[in-house]
Amino acid sequence: MTPEQLDAADPLAPFRDRFALPEGVIYLDGNSLGARPKAAAGRIAQVVEREWGEGLITSWNAAGWIEAPRRIGDKIAQLVGAGNGEMIACDSTSVNIFKTLCAALSLTPERDTILSERGNFPTDIYMVQGIEALTGRRIRQQLVEPGEVEGAMGDHVAVVLLTHVHYKTGRMRDMALTTRLAHEAGASIVWDLSHSAGAVPVDLTSAGADFAVGCGYKYLNGGPGAPAFLFAAKRHQQKVMPALSGWFGHAEPFAFDDQYRPAPGVERFMVGTPPVLGMAALEVGVDLFLEADMAQVRSKSLSLSRLFIERMKPLCAAHGFQLASPELEAERGSQVSYRHPQGYAIMQALIARGVVGDFRAPDILRFGFTPLYTSHVEVAAAVDHMAQVMEGGEWDRPEYKVRAAVT
Numbered sequence: 001m002t003p004e005q006l007d008a009a010d011p012l013a014p015f016r017d018r019f020a021l022p023e024g025v026i027y028l029d030g031n032s033l034g035a036r037p038k039a040a041a042g043r044i045a046q047v048v049e050r051e052w053g054e055g056l057i058t059s060w061n062a063a064g065w066i067e068a069p070r071r072i073g074d075k076i077a078q079l080v081g082a083g084n085g086e087m088i089a090c091d092s093t094s095v096n097i098f099k100t101l102c103a104a105l106s107l108t109p110e111r112d113t114i115l116s117e118r119g120n121f122p123t124d125i126y127m128v129q130g131i132e133a134l135t136g137r138r139i140r141q142q143l144v145e146p147g148e149v150e151g152a153m154g155d156h157v158a159v160v161l162l163t164h165v166h167y168k169t170g171r172m173r174d175m176a177l178t179t180r181l182a183h184e185a186g187a188s189i190v191w192d193l194s195h196s197a198g199a200v201p202v203d204l205t206s207a208g209a210d211f212a213v214g215c216g217y218k219y220l221n222g223g224p225g226a227p228a229f230l231f232a233a234k235r236h237q238q239k240v241m242p243a244l245s246g247w248f249g250h251a252e253p254f255a256f257d258d259q260y261r262p263a264p265g266v267e268r269f270m271v272g273t274p275p276v277l278g279m280a281a282l283e284v285g286v287d288l289f290l291e292a293d294m295a296q297v298r299s300k301s302l303s304l305s306r307l308f309i310e311r312m313k314p315l316c317a318a319h320g321f322q323l324a325s326p327e328l329e330a331e332r333g334s335q336v337s338y339r340h341p342q343g344y345a346i347m348q349a350l351i352a353r354g355v356v357g358d359f360r361a362p363d364i365l366r367f368g369f370t371p372l373y374t375s376h377v378e379v380a381a382a383v384d385h386m387a388q389v390m391e392g393g394e395w396d397r398p399e400y401k402v403r404a405a406v407t
């Protein structure tokens with residue numbers, strides 16, 4: 001089928017109009033920062049003008065601000081197969097990694113290792129290094145090659161920390177299998193779902209996952225710096241004392257007690273006051289996603305990436321791009337990456353033409369496919385732009401080689 005025919009048959013096509021995207025831009029970076037739902041502006045204005053401006057402090061109760069972390073958590077739970085009361089929207093993914101790792105470590109105090117893979121997203125690795133420093137190296141990090149994780153699950157491993165869909169390559173792990181293997185080895189597992197939530201079907205419950213975290217600003221379209229999410233399986237919640245014992249995680253924050261007592265449920269993972277404006281934007285993105293059928297999202301995501309990979313093939317042969325993502329669809333998330341030694345400059349040339357992907361050092365060009373607002377026609381056009389960038393040597397300009405602070 002042609003890209004036009006694929007779009008005509010696309011059941012998700014009506015969602016495009018719910019997003020504000022600039023004219024002439026083909027946005028293939030929703031895996032880093034999701035596009036803005038049109039409704040976000042009105043909702044933020046309402047929170048600022050009415051709830052904050054007029055309601056002032058009464059809005060904590062009257063406008064439901066106080067319940068937002070749990071309410072939005074329960075909504076995100078539906079997107080990743082978690083139950084009510086197992087998810088909370090709060091803090092950043094980095095902070096949530098720290099909290100869930102500490103909680104998971106406390107389940108097996110006789111073990112000392114957090115196992116992860118080399119090349120995992122840096123913040124995941126860095127948070128473990130912080131825990132090592134904090135515990136005087138009593139807890140240590142073990143990093144192995146991506147394909148060696150399962151084999152390294154020995155009886156020293158307390159926690160396995162893995163990203164479900166890898167940020168650079170888009171490689172997707174088998175969550176159910178890896179979780180089972182971790183459990184058989186006596187370890188618990190923390191999943192980073194930053195590139196999975198809203199991108200691929202996830203079922204934390206059937207996988208038996210222990211803990212999970214993820215970003216609100218990527219596929220969930222929650223806005224720049226949106227609050228993250230944290231999942232703790234019900235069976236663990238009562239067993240773990242939060243490492244960051246802030247007053248919002250207290251059983252009765254407004255009892256103003258001198259003694260910390262954690263809330264009975266997932267609320268114990270909250271720390272301080274929720275960022276209300278960020279929460280409001282996140283809820284708009286999540287609400288929009290709840291209207292979509294995840295099976296349709298996955299099927300369109302694969303259709304978009306299939307088209308992209310197919311059309312890129314002649315360019316790979318002619319210009320030396322190497323597919324860095326798995327060819328097997330079952331092993332790929334919702335992004336496609338290519339290696340090229342001039343990747344940075346090529347990406348800048350594409351961005352100058354309005355095709356927005358991103359670059360990950362040292363040589364990865366990354367293209368994210370967001371089925372709610374990307375069409376097959378755009379994907380085909382993006383490859384046409386790529387062909388023009390390469391054939392005319394358009395990327396080879398000094399200004400495209402100057403690295404920006406954020407790539």
Ligand SMILES: Cc1ncc(COP(=O)(O)O)c(C=O)c1O
Pocket residue numbers: 092093094095121123124163167192194195215228
């Ligand atoms: C896998 C993964 N984890 C975590 C993060 C980020 O965490 P934070 O929102 O705390 O910056 C990202 C992206 O920035 C990511 O790709």
Ligand SMILES: Nc1c(O)cccc1C(=O)C[C@H](N)C(=O)O
Pocket residue numbers: 031032033167168406
């Ligand atoms: N969180 C980001 C930011 O604050 C600035 C620029 C990019 C990001 C990202 O989300 C990067 C992203 N996690 C990645 O997969 O590379």
